Amino acid sequence: LLMAYDPAKRLARLQVSMERAVVNARMIYEILDLQPRQADRADAKPLAISDATVAFQNVRFGYSETETILKGVSFTAEGGKTTALVGPSGAGKSTVINLIPRFYDPVEGEILIDGQDIAHVTKQSLRNAIAYVSQQPYLFEGTIRDNIRYGRPDATDADIEEAARHAYAHDFILAQPLGYDTPVGENGVTLSGGQRQRLSIARALVRNAPILLLDEATSALDTESEQAVQKALDEAMSGRTVVVIAHRLSTVVRADKIIVMQDGQVAEEGTHEALAGRDNGLYARLNSLQAPAGSTDK
Numbered sequence: 001l002l003m004a005y006d007p008a009k010r011l012a013r014l015q016v017s018m019e020r021a022v023v024n025a026r027m028i029y030e031i032l033d034l035q036p037r038q039a040d041r042a043d044a045k046p047l048a049i050s051d052a053t054v055a056f057q058n059v060r061f062g063y064s065e066t067e068t069i070l071k072g073v074s075f076t077a078e079g080g081k082t083t084a085l086v087g088p089s090g091a092g093k094s095t096v097i098n099l100i101p102r103f104y105d106p107v108e109g110e111i112l113i114d115g116q117d118i119a120h121v122t123k124q125s126l127r128n129a130i131a132y133v134s135q136q137p138y139l140f141e142g143t144i145r146d147n148i149r150y151g152r153p154d155a156t157d158a159d160i161e162e163a164a165r166h167a168y169a170h171d172f173i174l175a176q177p178l179g180y181d182t183p184v185g186e187n188g189v190t191l192s193g194g195q196r197q198r199l200s201i202a203r204a205l206v207r208n209a210p211i212l213l214l215d216e217a218t219s220a221l222d223t224e225s226e227q228a229v230q231k232a233l234d235e236a237m238s239g240r241t242v243v244v245i246a247h248r249l250s251t252v253v254r255a256d257k258i259i260v261m262q263d264g265q266v267a268e269e270g271t272h273e274a275l276a277g278r279d280n281g282l283y284a285r286l287n288s289l290q291a292p293a294g295s296t297d298k
């Protein structure tokens with residue numbers, strides 16, 4: 001059984017299933033540890049976390065040399081607080097998130113965690129400090145237990161159950177034919193969208209990482225699942241530095257800080273109260289457009 005967790009085998013299995021799936025870079029976040037090791041700088045040191053404050057300082061970045069996506073982005077996501085990224089599609093919110101685990105490096109500027117430039121720390125220590133929950137949780141071939149353990153390969157069964165309880169997943173897992181040993185994925189049981197999200201949250205929780213990157217789902221779940229997912233997310237967010245691409249008004253309103261992005265720049269930042277009250281502010285305008293619809297804000 002231990003062999004099943006051999007990283008090389010898991011990667012091979014993953015590659016097979018990724019070929020079948022539409023390859024989505026977002027999936028990669030959920031398996032931060034399984035990324036092939038890229039070389040660290042010779043002088044790279046392990047990241048030392050104190051309060052897990054993440055700071056962007058004048059970050060410029062493009063996916064290719066000919067385009068600039070982030071045009072000098074600066075903001076601070078305070079340790080233990082929730083920072084919500086909002087703004088029109090294409091503004092660069094996902095790109096900001098992509099840079100934190102160093103899937104890409106800035107062309108100019110720095111990203112600091114507790115004052116340390118992440119370009120100068122070991123990738124392993126950086127990624128160990130980060131958990132990610134994507135919009136579309138990806139389940140691998142394997143059991144429910146395996147799927148949670150992807151978050152931390154050395155997690156014990158007790159760790160996995162604890163994470164599942166905190167993610168409000170334990171009860172529905174026990175209701176499956178083989179409990180934690182129930183196969184999921186293409187050849188396994190079919191789980192609802194809300195159940196998949198809670199498994200993905202359990203996977204993030206088992207990492208016990210101080211920084212949580214969250215791409216909030218846009219698709220509406222039924223009210224009951226929505227509430228369970230929200231409770232699970234509240235558990236996951238508590239006490240962590242959270243950077244969330246927020247789609248729900250309730251998340252934005254509760255955030256400690258809102259970063260409004262537009263065209264690769266930070267257009268405004270502040271709390272909901274401060275930004276909503278600005279005459280002709282971008283946030284105030286976005287907010288007045290979103291609020292009456294309320295469709296994604298259950």
Ligand code: ATP
Pocket residue numbers: 025063069087088089090091092093094095096
């Ligand atoms: P959305 O809310 O639609 O996800 P966003 O604010 O998150 O938008 P990004 O996804 O960061 O914006 O996209 C900013 C720009 O970067 C877009 O022009 C997009 O096409 C481009 N882009 C995003 N991801 C990649 C990628 N992996 N490779 C190349 N270009 C990308």
